[in-house]
Amino acid sequence: MTRALGIVAAAAMILLFAALMIVVMPAIQLQGTARAPEGLEPYSEQAARGREVYVSLGCVYCHSQQPRDPSIAPDGERGWGRAAVPGDFVYDSPHLLGSMRTGPDLLNIGARQPSVDWHLAHLYNPRAVSPGSTMPSYPFLFQIVEEPARDDVAVPLPPDYAPETGVVIAKRDALDLVQYLRELDRTYPVDVLPVSGEADE
DSSP states (O other): OHHHHHHHHHHHHHHHHHHIIIIIHHHHHHTTTTOOOTTOOOOOHHHHHHHHHHHHTTGGGTOOOOOOOTTTOOTTTTTOOSOOOGGGGTTOSSOOOOSOOSSOOOTTHHHHOOOHHHHHHHHHOGGGTSTTOOOOOOGGGEEEESSOOTTOOBOOOOTTTSOSSSEEEEOHHHHHHHHHHHTOOOOSOOOOOOOTTTTTO
16 A cells, blocks of 8 residues: 555656646746737737638648748748747637648738738639649638629639629628738747857857
8 A cells, every 4th residue: 555655656746747847837938928029919800700710711731820940941032921939929829830831821921912802812713813723712702693782892803713604702701711811911020039050159
């Protein structure tokens, strides 16, 4: 019995130590590093709804939201922006960093491509604006009508991609998603930590 108590006590100490090192210490070290940088605004109500659409469509499986440091990848040369810093994700819960790069990084897509029309056409059929794209189409985010109503947002499409009859209009989910993408703009200046090796020079 005494031996069993000793084993349980040792296991509890190991678990406590592991929890301190893996959970508590990193939390203490990261306190204050994720303050909202000057220039970063919370998502609008429409963009917050669009973020939910982004999650539901699984966009994070093909698109990351974390441009990497020049010492790791040429993301800046690709036009994806500076390396991400913790403050970029203050308003993201859960974060959508992603790990795949089937498509381009989207952290700064709002700065690279602010056009609503481009995004709508791209969601309806990516090949309409990006020939050779492997991204799937999302026609269920749109509706084809004979005559758009006054408040409808029509999607301008090249003739080869437009329906034979009627007009493609965006549903609310499409408009919300586009607003979220347009608010992905992390071009404000930030203090970037030195890259390993730079600090030693």
